[in-house]
Amino acid sequence: MNSGHMQILPPSRYIEKVSLATGDPIAEDIEPSALLVQSHRDYHVVDIYARFLMSWLIDATGNEELVRQAMKEVRKLGHKAAGLLARAIGFKEETVSTTLFGLKDREYYFRYKREPLSGAEIHSRLEALRAEARERFEARGDSQPQLRVLLTGGTGFVGKEILWQVFSDPAIAEFVVLIRPKTIRDRKTGTVVKVLSPADRGEKLLDQLWLREPEQRARFRFIAGDIEQPGLGIEAEEVERLAASLTHVIHCAASVSFDDPYDESFRANVGGSLNALEFSHSLQTRQDSPFIAHLSIETSYIHGRQTQQQAREDDVVFPRNFYNNYYELTKAMASLETEHFMLQRGLRVVQLCPAIVIGESQAGNNRGDLKVVNAPVNVFGRTEEALKEQGGGWRKRSTTRLIASMASIFPGDPSAELNLIPVDWVARGIVAALKRPAAVGERVHLATDKRITAEQIQQIVHEELGLKIKLAEPTIHRTIRLPLLTRVLGGFKQQRLANALEKLGTIFGGYSEWGQPVHAVGKDVEILGLPEERPGTEPAFRMLCRHNKYVQQFGKIRDLDEISRREEVWLAFINDLERLTGQEAGEIEAKAFHNAIDLGLDLDSFERKHTEA
Numbered sequence: 001m002n003s004g005h006m007q008i009l010p011p012s013r014y015i016e017k018v019s020l021a022t023g024d025p026i027a028e029d030i031e032p033s034a035l036l037v038q039s040h041r042d043y044h045v046v047d048i049y050a051r052f053l054m055s056w057l058i059d060a061t062g063n064e065e066l067v068r069q070a071m072k073e074v075r076k077l078g079h080k081a082a083g084l085l086a087r088a089i090g091f092k093e094e095t096v097s098t099t100l101f102g103l104k105d106r107e108y109y110f111r112y113k114r115e116p117l118s119g120a121e122i123h124s125r126l127e128a129l130r131a132e133a134r135e136r137f138e139a140r141g142d143s144q145p146q147l148r149v150l151l152t153g154g155t156g157f158v159g160k161e162i163l164w165q166v167f168s169d170p171a172i173a174e175f176v177v178l179i180r181p182k183t184i185r186d187r188k189t190g191t192v193v194k195v196l197s198p199a200d201r202g203e204k205l206l207d208q209l210w211l212r213e214p215e216q217r218a219r220f221r222f223i224a225g226d227i228e229q230p231g232l233g234i235e236a237e238e239v240e241r242l243a244a245s246l247t248h249v250i251h252c253a254a255s256v257s258f259d260d261p262y263d264e265s266f267r268a269n270v271g272g273s274l275n276a277l278e279f280s281h282s283l284q285t286r287q288d289s290p291f292i293a294h295l296s297i298e299t300s301y302i303h304g305r306q307t308q309q310q311a312r313e314d315d316v317v318f319p320r321n322f323y324n325n326y327y328e329l330t331k332a333m334a335s336l337e338t339e340h341f342m343l344q345r346g347l348r349v350v351q352l353c354p355a356i357v358i359g360e361s362q363a364g365n366n367r368g369d370l371k372v373v374n375a376p377v378n379v380f381g382r383t384e385e386a387l388k389e390q391g392g393g394w395r396k397r398s399t400t401r402l403i404a405s406m407a408s409i410f411p412g413d414p415s416a417e418l419n420l421i422p423v424d425w426v427a428r429g430i431v432a433a434l435k436r437p438a439a440v441g442e443r444v445h446l447a448t449d450k451r452i453t454a455e456q457i458q459q460i461v462h463e464e465l466g467l468k469i470k471l472a473e474p475t476i477h478r479t480i481r482l483p484l485l486t487r488v489l490g491g492f493k494q495q496r497l498a499n500a501l502e503k504l505g506t507i508f509g510g511y512s513e514w515g516q517p518v519h520a521v522g523k524d525v526e527i528l529g530l531p532e533e534r535p536g537t538e539p540a541f542r543m544l545c546r547h548n549k550y551v552q553q554f555g556k557i558r559d560l561d562e563i564s565r566r567e568e569v570w571l572a573f574i575n576d577l578e579r580l581t582g583q584e585a586g587e588i589e590a591k592a593f594h595n596a597i598d599l600g601l602d603l604d605s606f607e608r609k610h611t612e613a
């Protein structure tokens with residue numbers, strides 16, 4: 001099963017369509033697109049403006065539930081009016097309600113196909129798996145269990161932070177990282193200049209993470225492999241070596257592209273998970289295996305668009321309001337595969353589900369990541385820079401201001417809550433799970449109970465970057481304003497910006513509407529032993545903005561060696577600033593922080609000045 005020939009399984013392997021009238025499954029193919037939000041909305045002008053009206057009412061009243069109930073009554077009146085009109089003109093009620101009022105009632109729903117086990121059977125099997133994990137863990141010793149771990153996705157955003165935290169953990173005797181060789185080509189000719197082996201790439205990675213102590217570096221090994229290959233693409237001799245020693249596998253590799261098509265998302269997220277699960281199962285079932293557990297790193301957004309109840313840690317149901325994208329959908333499918341391996345094949349598994357991961361909480365360092373939340377922040381930052389640097393005649397200045405005005409529009413309901421979680425909290429939970437056999441059989445949200453609203457993001461962007469972004473109701477923006485903006489920008493020969501705004505609007509529009517899912521938390525503290533005080537999202541987002549502005553210069557600095565150097569300087573500056581002020585950097589008011597930057601950092605060389613911050 002190589003990456004070019006991997007079988008892409010249809011949604012019907014995991015999901016069935018069920019008749020509301022009879023409760024029976026409907027035997028027909030399910031198109032992946034039918035499971036996304038956009039297939040069930042924005043099909044009628046009345047539907048579009050109804051969503052706009054709901055957003056306005058929520059902002060006015062602050063009561064989502066009241067508005068939901070009011071709109072339900074409006075829908076009932078709409079159906080009643082459609083029935084009266086249909087009888088008067090001799091048309092079907094369904095035709096009138098859909099054509100005139102955009103009232104479209106589904107006669108079916110979707111649900112996941114689940115394991116044919118009773119609650120008691122599931123409980124019994126999970127208890128047995130936890131007992132096995134506890135027995136094998138305790139056999140390693142109490143104080144320093146000397147764990148030996150294999151990690152996939154070690155060069156990714158979360159993977160790098162795991163390496164950083166493992167480096168100083170005495171319980172980890174060996175840490176093996178799966179990594180592909182990297183081919184370096186001449187940019188002009190395309191000819192191969194050199195090939196970096198996994199060991200070469202690993203040494204480089206440790207350098208970029210400032211992990212310099214030779215004795216500690218010796219605990220890390222970097223081996224060749226590929227998650228899209230059977231057996232993770234690991235050579236047979238290496239497999240034998242790992243089988244005799246590994247206690248855990250952390251499967252962290254995934255595609256985090258929110259706009260990938262179904263096939264690509266499935267190949268990376270489901271296919272990769274299946275290969276990793278099979279690999280761990282093969283280790284666990286060997287005679288005298290020291291294997292303890294498989295850690296599957298998923299996402300709290302496997303729950304999709306749940307808007308009327310909390311997304312629970314102990315269950316996954318098909319979301320009433322569908323999925324935002326194929327990333328969420330395929331990660332949910334991967335979670336079901338993980339559940340199957342656990343309940344039917346006896347694999348000891350921990351499922352860890354981070355929310356939207358951002359830079360670490362103290363300094364905002366992200367090891368060069370430019371995706372997800374960094375993307376719109378960088379667009380905002382470059383827009384503000386363009387305004388400050390504008391020159392030329394009045395016509396050019398006017399054009400610049402107009403373009404900047406269009407670039408600073410962002411789809412977001414002021415009340416929409418985003419669950420952003422710093423990467424250090426996520427990695428802390430993952431490393432903690434290695435030492436918690438009680439986590440086997442559990443699904444744990446690595447999220448926060450201190451979410452941030454779109455309105456707070458708007459305020460922080462203004463304070464930190466100087467740009468007044470304008471929040472636009474997401475439905476109106478997506479269907480009316482965004483197409484107009486992209487055409488106008490194209491006329492100004494700003495196609496790159498137009499493409500960026502279109503992509504951001506498409507990706508983030510769904511995450512900034514009112515009624516965002518609330519992810520239940522608790523097992524992070526109860527089972528993993530993390531602190532009760534979860535990260536504050538506001539200060540973490542503030543540090544993300546500051547890091548993007550000063551360290552990465554809104555995406556202009558891309559060389560990973562240079563970013564590593566800058567982040568080390570940046571962290572030292574933050575440590576000194578916190579020592580001098582007695583405050584966490586993210587809690588320092590924007591003006592005071594930027595003044596400290598002027599005093600303490602030379603931004604041209606990005607070196608510390610010889611004065612106190």
